[in-house]
Amino acid sequence: MELAIGIILGLCALGAGMAMIAGIGPGIGEGNAVASACEAIGRQPECRGAVTTTMLMGCAVAETTGLYAFVIAFLLLFVAPGRFVNILVDTMSSLG
Amino acid sequence: MKSKERSFRIVDALLLILTLLPFLCGILLYVLFEPSSEGIEITGARIYFTINMPLQNLPITESQVNSWLVIVAVFFLCLYLTHGLSAEHPTRRQHFVELAIEKSENLVLENMGEYFKDFAPFVASIMLLSVCSSLLTLIGLYPPTSDLNVVGGWALLVFILITYYKFKCGPVHYLKSFGEPVAFLAPLNVISEVATPVSMAFRHYGNVLSGTVISVIVAAGLQGLTKLVFGNLPGFIGKFPFLQIGIPAVLSVYFDLFSGCLQAFIFAMLTMLYIATGFPEDDYKEKLKKKNAKLKLQESTN
Numbered sequence: 001m002e003l004a005i006g007i008i009l010g011l012c013a014l015g016a017g018m019a020m021i022a023g024i025g026p027g028i029g030e031g032n033a034v035a036s037a038c039e040a041i042g043r044q045p046e047c048r049g050a051v052t053t054t055m056l057m058g059c060a061v062a063e064t065t066g067l068y069a070f071v072i073a074f075l076l077l078f079v080a081p082g083r084f085v086n087i088l089v090d091t092m093s094s095l096g
Numbered sequence: 097m098k099s100k101e102r103s104f105r106i107v108d109a110l111l112l113i114l115t116l117l118p119f120l121c122g123i124l125l126y127v128l129f130e131p132s133s134e135g136i137e138i139t140g141a142r143i144y145f146t147i148n149m150p151l152q153n154l155p156i157t158e159s160q161v162n163s164w165l166v167i168v169a170v171f172f173l174c175l176y177l178t179h180g181l182s183a184e185h186p187t188r189r190q191h192f193v194e195l196a197i198e199k200s201e202n203l204v205l206e207n208m209g210e211y212f213k214d215f216a217p218f219v220a221s222i223m224l225l226s227v228c229s230s231l232l233t234l235i236g237l238y239p240p241t242s243d244l245n246v247v248g249g250w251a252l253l254v255f256i257l258i259t260y261y262k263f264k265c266g267p268v269h270y271l272k273s274f275g276e277p278v279a280f281l282a283p284l285n286v287i288s289e290v291a292t293p294v295s296m297a298f299r300h301y302g303n304v305l306s307g308t309v310i311s312v313i314v315a316a317g318l319q320g321l322t323k324l325v326f327g328n329l330p331g332f333i334g335k336f337p338f339l340q341i342g343i344p345a346v347l348s349v350y351f352d353l354f355s356g357c358l359q360a361f362i363f364a365m366l367t368m369l370y371i372a373t374g375f376p377e378d379d380y381k382e383k384l385k386k387k388n389a390k391l392k393l394q395e396s397t398n
Contacts, residue, residue, distance in 0.1 A: 067303065
């Protein structure tokens with residue numbers, strides 16, 4: 001029983017860590033967006049305001065996939081272990 | 097004249113007090129209901145009390161209470177800012193309000209076009225609500241925007257608006273819009289339609305919540321580090337939180353101030369863009385033209 005609970009907790013933590021690998025995507029995407037924005041401002045400094053606003057918008061949209069991963073990692077860390085342990089205890093007691 | 101000025105000032109002060117009172121109430125509620133606990137932990141919104149309902153019990157949570165407090169505070173703030181408007185003797189306050197309203201109207205006009213220019217109050221109120229909710233962390237209250245239910249409600253409202261404006265050309269046109277550009281892509285279009293409110297809600301909620309989580313983790317780590325480094329010192333110095341001074345505040349500037357304001361702006365911006373791009377303006381104008389022509393024809397035959 002203790003072993004099973006230990007495995008559940010360990011795998012939940014591992015899954016959370018693996019879910020956050022998705023953070024690579026938004027990192028690359030936002031880096032590209034900001035690099036392009038810097039280039040654009042360097043070329044045309046007068047449209048700095050519009051470029052910055054558009055860049056922030058694009059960054060926010062690119063961030064979404066990373067946030068999905070974060071939500072899943074959060075659920076795996078704080079919600080899933082309790083649920084899984086409850087299920088385990090229920091099945092064990094029903095089995096006798 | 098002088099007595100009038102006096103009553104004006106009293107009302108002014110009253111409105112200002114009523115603006116600040118909800119925050120005070122929130123802090124008081126928080127202190128009264130807080131089970132004093134040692135250490136730092138991450139929990140969801142606490143439940144103040146539950147109302148018994150026939151189908152399911154309705155829990156009144158911290159996020160609900162706090163969002164209502166924000167609504168009340170914003171309401172009285174608007175009353176305070178618009179109190180004593182005059183065309184002859186505009187005060188500093190009035191100039192500020194006029195600037196804000198002009199800015200929001202320009203923003204809406206720029207992003208949504210001429211047809212939607214009446215959307216400025218809606219967009220501005222969503223932005224103000226979101227900013228005030230996110231900035232509640234600065235006074236130590238639970239921010240309602242880090243609860244998925246609150247932000248999900250806003251996203252649902254925006255989704256209803258988007259669908260309403262897509263329906264303007266009739267249900268047939270709405271259903272046809274799913275079959276574009278090719279008919280067999282319809283399932284994907286349905287998915288992307290549903291993904292709009294979901295992604296909006298998750299974006300706002302995830303950003304605010306991730307800021308909170310990272311702040312808490314850093315604070316807990318600093319607590320442990322302080323204990324490790326200075327814990328062996330004798331007496332009072334051993335318990336003093338050296339490393340926890342100042343460092344979490346730097347994170348708070350980014351995660352609470354910058355991120356909170358940015359997310360509010362982005363939520364309002366996406367609201368505008370989704371509504372404006374979802375609305376088939378050309379088709380609607382054509383339809384109106386046809387309708388008017390038909391009406392004229394009927395009138396001439398009569």
